[in-house]
Amino acid sequence: MSVAVCADVGSTYTKVAVVDLDGGGLVSAAAAPTTVGTDVLWGLDAAVAAATVGLGCGDVPWYVCSSAGGGLRLAVVGYEPLVTAQAGRRVGLSAGADVVHVAAGRLELSALRAARPDVVLLVGGTDGGDADTLRHNAVRLARARWRVPVVLAGNVDVRAELQAVLAGAGVPVTVADNVLPRIGVLAPLSARAAIRRVFLRHVIGGKRLSRGGRFARLVRAATPDAVLTGVEALADVVGGDLVVVDVGGATTDVYSVLTPDERADGPGREVAGAVWRARTVEGDLGMRWSAPGVVRAGVEERLVGVGEQDGLAAEAVLRAAEPGFLPSDAVGRAVDARIAGLAATVALRRHARGVGTGERAGRDLRDVRLLVGSGGVLRHAPRGEAVGVLVAVLGDHAGGWALPRSARSVVDTDYVLAAAGLLAADHPVAARALLSPLCG
Numbered sequence: 001m002s003v004a005v006c007a008d009v010g011s012t013y014t015k016v017a018v019v020d021l022d023g024g025g026l027v028s029a030a031a032a033p034t035t036v037g038t039d040v041l042w043g044l045d046a047a048v049a050a051a052t053v054g055l056g057c058g059d060v061p062w063y064v065c066s067s068a069g070g071g072l073r074l075a076v077v078g079y080e081p082l083v084t085a086q087a088g089r090r091v092g093l094s095a096g097a098d099v100v101h102v103a104a105g106r107l108e109l110s111a112l113r114a115a116r117p118d119v120v121l122l123v124g125g126t127d128g129g130d131a132d133t134l135r136h137n138a139v140r141l142a143r144a145r146w147r148v149p150v151v152l153a154g155n156v157d158v159r160a161e162l163q164a165v166l167a168g169a170g171v172p173v174t175v176a177d178n179v180l181p182r183i184g185v186l187a188p189l190s191a192r193a194a195i196r197r198v199f200l201r202h203v204i205g206g207k208r209l210s211r212g213g214r215f216a217r218l219v220r221a222a223t224p225d226a227v228l229t230g231v232e233a234l235a236d237v238v239g240g241d242l243v244v245v246d247v248g249g250a251t252t253d254v255y256s257v258l259t260p261d262e263r264a265d266g267p268g269r270e271v272a273g274a275v276w277r278a279r280t281v282e283g284d285l286g287m288r289w290s291a292p293g294v295v296r297a298g299v300e301e302r303l304v305g306v307g308e309q310d311g312l313a314a315e316a317v318l319r320a321a322e323p324g325f326l327p328s329d330a331v332g333r334a335v336d337a338r339i340a341g342l343a344a345t346v347a348l349r350r351h352a353r354g355v356g357t358g359e360r361a362g363r364d365l366r367d368v369r370l371l372v373g374s375g376g377v378l379r380h381a382p383r384g385e386a387v388g389v390l391v392a393v394l395g396d397h398a399g400g401w402a403l404p405r406s407a408r409s410v411v412d413t414d415y416v417l418a419a420a421g422l423l424a425a426d427h428p429v430a431a432r433a434l435l436s437p438l439c440g
Contacts, residue, residue: 003027003055004427005048006419008223009066010034012249012323013376014043016051017419024433026414028055040068040209044218063422067223069207072199075101075117079124079133084154087180088123091153091188093279095195095225098251107137109144118203119195120148125155127181138162142169149202153179153191174198196225223418224253227374228279230421231255233428234435235277240369243351243404244417245344245393247375249288249323252343254351255279256363278363280351285343287336287377288323291316298342301349302398312338333381340377341389345396352401368404372438374412386411410438 002021007014014034018027030050035043044064074097078085081104092099101115112120122141124134134154141150142165152163153176166173174197177190204216221229231244235257244255257277284293295316298304304312315335319325327333352363371390378386390409397403416438420431 001027003060004423004430005052005060005062006422007044007048007062007064008226008415008418009040009044009064009068009219010223011036011068014040014047015415015418016044016047017414017416018051018055019419019423019430019434021423021427021430024430024436026416026434028052029414034068036068036209039211040066041215044215062218063220063419064218065221065223065226065418065422066204066209066219069209072097072195072203072222072224073100073116073118074098074121074195075112075115075119076103076121076123077107077112077137078102078104079130079154080104083183084123084125084180087186088121088153088191090186090278091179091191092121092195093281094188094228094277095192095222097195097222097224098281098283105133107140109140117148119198120146120150121179121191121195122150122152123154123179123191125158125178126183127156127178129155131155131158134158135162138165141171142166145169146171148172149174149198151176151191151194151198153177153194156181172198172202192225196221199225220422224279224281226418226421227253228255228277228421229424230417230419230431230435231257231372232277233420233424233431234370234372234417234438237432237435237439238370241365241367242370242372243348243365243368243407244372244374244412245348245390247340247343247347247373247377248286249376250283250286250290252282252285252347252375253279254282254347256351256365256368258363258365259367280347282343282347282350285347287339287343287375288319288325291319291339294339294343294346297346301346303342303345315339333385336377337381337385337389340375340381341392344373344389344393345399348393349396349399349401353399364402366402366405368407370439371404371407371409372412372417373409374415374417378411379413379415383411383413386413408440410440412438 007016013031015031017029032043032047074092076088085104149172174194176194241258246253295313373390416434420434423431
């Protein structure tokens with residue numbers, strides 16, 4: 001049997017899956033605390049050892065993704081807020097980045113520095129269009145001797161010129177195709193690939209998560225990027241629209257894959273282009289670090305009543321103060337389930353409505369066939385409780401967004417989305433087979 005080790009080095013836990021590359025089955029799985037405070041390789045090696053014990057795997061390939069140390073923080077600087085800056089933001093999210101800053105027009109360095117990005121995506125102008133703003137911003141970074149890596153993905157007419165300006169000033173620069181070559185046409189793939197290369201080359205090594213270069217050589221993608229690739233592969237298996245809600249300790253991420261709509265080319269099309277495979281990150285919604293934000297958002301969305309608010313807020317504060325907390329009784333598990341349900345519901349409302357994300361229009365999820373729940377709180381809950389959270393999300397009639405008309409719910413209990421995403425390029429058949437149990 002030919003197998004591969006797939007590992008996700010998360011901020012809290014490192015999860016490992018051993019996958020049969022011939023049949024696509026899950027051979028074994030294990031997890032260990034991520035050893036961010038010392039050397040992440042210690043936790044990774046421990047998880048791999050636990051997953052492979054007794055298998056006699058020997059020398060097998062490792063596929064590793066990572067969000068340890070906070071993942072990938074991306075800043076987007078564009079020409080116009082509703083066009084190129086918005087297009088750049090969408091590309092960043094599709095690359096698995098946490099977009100921490102979006103600006104348009106002439107660059108304000110103090111705000112950019114305050115955002116502490118790992119990478120800057122510099123965009124602006126359609127091909128053959130405006131070049132002045134992009135040129136000004138590139139020169140501004142060069143004169144400031146900016147040292148954070150830059151992905152240059154704007155007007156092709158000045159790309160070579162501005163690459164030379166940035167490189168000549170010692171700015172680490174990677175060139176990609178224009179994210180918005182013409183109005184209404186979004187071209188994310190080149191920039192997404194460039195962001196991935198920069199993440200692997202500069203960010204993983206720069207976070208000093210491990211001594212030596214072995215960890216940087218092992219990591220192939222940011223975890224959200226790997227998960228999105230897995231979600232895309234799952235959409236191909238499902239053959240229709242789907243949504244994944246991943247409830248984490250610090251954030252709740254929503255991924256959706258929709259069927260391209262010919263109406264997007266009509267008079268009402270968005271000038272920043274449409275992304276049919278997208279991700280949004282809700283940094284205030286999480287089970288531990290961001291639990292108080294879940295309660296606040298639940299109150300604002302009128303999902304939490306006055307009688308529940310104070311008690312739930314107190315429980316959320318306790319969880320934020322102790323991120324490693326695990327409930328030991330039914331009452332604690334019920335609180336976790338309530339927080340998870342609120343996080344998932346609010347996150348999907350925002351994803352669908354576009355509210356708070358900078359989108360002028362949300363996502364049309366009416367044709368979604370499958371809703372997948374992920375995250376430790378859902379994977380480790382009794383099946384009925386976990387599915388109950390998702391059923392409640394699909395029954396959310398007060399959110400101001402069109403509900404899926406006929407969707408089935410499932411939980412990624414074996415945490416295969418990241419593994420499938422890691423395997424998709426080299427072993428697409430195994431990746432699809434690994435995902436098939438989610439399709440029912």
